[in-house]
């Protein structure tokens with residue numbers, strides 16, 4: 174099957190709420206070619222047409238020559254055993270889609286799929302921190318919060334392939350209402366979406382806050398909130414402190430529960446560098462002594478932020494085809 178002139182490649186398909194990134198990745202984690210396509214979320218038919226069109230469009234150049242398998246990183250619930258995208262809320266997938274069977278029928282390629290945070294964690298196992306640690310936690314704090322737990326070199330997938338919903342760990346009694354319907358979830362106060370929502374609500378009630386103008390014009394970001402907190406703004410300080418402490422409690426609890434060697438963090442909320450040193454200090458002080466002894470660090474992911482989804486998708490194929 175393997176071409177003599179080209180290296181063996183996995184086809185990765187990173188599906189997001191607004192875009193689809195398709196690319197070829199070699200066994201060492203090098204992206205050979207990638208293309209970005211739009212995701213049309215107006216209907217189930219439109220979303221699936223976007224996905225099928227993206228793959229067909231990418232393969233129009235060079236076909237399947239040298240491709241050993243396909244990996245899909247998907248939002249929502251996936252069934253890795255049957256290769257099915259089960260359902261999703263932010264892309265209109267109300268009923269199961271048998272993607273692996275479809276790829277075999279259309280292209281004669283074996284396909285593997287998982288949710289996006291499991292895929293990113295598989296990329297860390299194959300190409301990132303997992304090369305130096307067998308027990309680690311991958312934590313992504315972006316618009317939402319999710320985690321991948323790796324024990325003895327293996328991703329913990331859970332009974333329904335749904336393990337890792339760290340954003341819905343409850344960290345505050347009677348806390349902020351979360352998108353899941355419960356109160357006090359980590360995601361409600363400490364995700365990018367949660368920080369912006371909290372800052373908007375409190376800044377709009379206080380015109381003296383330096384965040385007031387950004388709140389009225391919809392330009393709030395977590396970076397703006399952290400910078401205003403450092404400058405002494407009381408509203409920003411309250412929101413940033415609450416976000417920080419949620420993560421401090423959540424991550425310390427995860428570390429105490431799982432005894433990782435490394436905690437690797439990714440996602441846009443870590444990008445400006447405000448959270449990480451504060452988290453490191455808290456966990457380094459308050460985690461159990463033996464947990465601290467074996468924790469080598471809380472470190473940013475070494476994988477490129479705009480590639481991790483694609484690497485994750487491709488690594489699902491490499492997990493089986495290598």
Ligand SMILES: [Zn+2]
Pocket residue numbers: 340341351352353354355358360
């Ligand atoms: Zn929740």
